[in-house]
Amino acid sequence: MGRPTLYRDEYAEQAYKLCLLGMTDAEMAEFFEVSESTINLWKIEYPEFSESIAMGKGVADAAVAEALYKSATGAHFIKEDRAVSDGCGGTKIITMEKQLPPESRAQSFWLKNRQPQQWRDKVEVNATMKLDQETLAMIETQFVARMAAAHERQRAVLIERGIVIDAEDTDLP
Known part of the structure; x- marks a missing residue:
């Protein structure tokens, strides 16, 4: 025989009220000083406990939904x-x-x-693009040129700040 249950009949009413406050099962487990798996076991073993949780969450969710609806519509x-x-x-x-x-x-x-x-805020775009060899070569040329310019700007900043003394001594790629 296992350990006697910590469940008490008054827990059903307490769980209902805790759900009205918006508590999750994990938070109720902390309140009752048991694990969340114990809360789940109590839901199975004690139908009144499970029903009180469902009713409390349902009432709370309905009240919030009604308030949200009134807020949205005036x-x-x-x-x-x-x-x-x-x-x-x-x-x-x-x-x-x-x-x-x-x-x-x-x-x-x-x-x-x-x-x-x-x-929704996120917009999904499904697009495909085919590039010919000439366009790819142009993109590569522009990319290489921009990276070289960024590299030169970075070297100039390092020299200006005294981090690199000789512009030729940098190990930057």
Whole structure:
């Protein structure tokens, strides 16, 4: 027989609340002072634990998705602000209507994740090019000339800074 489990019935409710806070399985393992593999074992052995994690993550993800959606599309809401004196010994609640404008970063995030083919930042280009021998020779000539010029500029800087005393004594290629 193996070692007795560290699992307690109250862990299911705690796991639910931890998931609402956005914790990962690894972070919950740290909270419960067990390994992540133990968390995975508890999910198998204790269905209520697994269900509470799934529910907590689902509720948290849905709340964030709703907030992101409202941020991306703009939101209109009525807020009961506070109770103020009505001047006759009573109080009345002040309500305010607010309109939040759409937020472009939230829109971009939403679209990049929902429609990545149309909205991703990375653009893939599939192109092929055939070069004849004359064009390749011209490219090689220009490359060699530019590298020689860069080499000369580098030597001049080294001489100017006193790193190389004699321009002929450099070991630069």
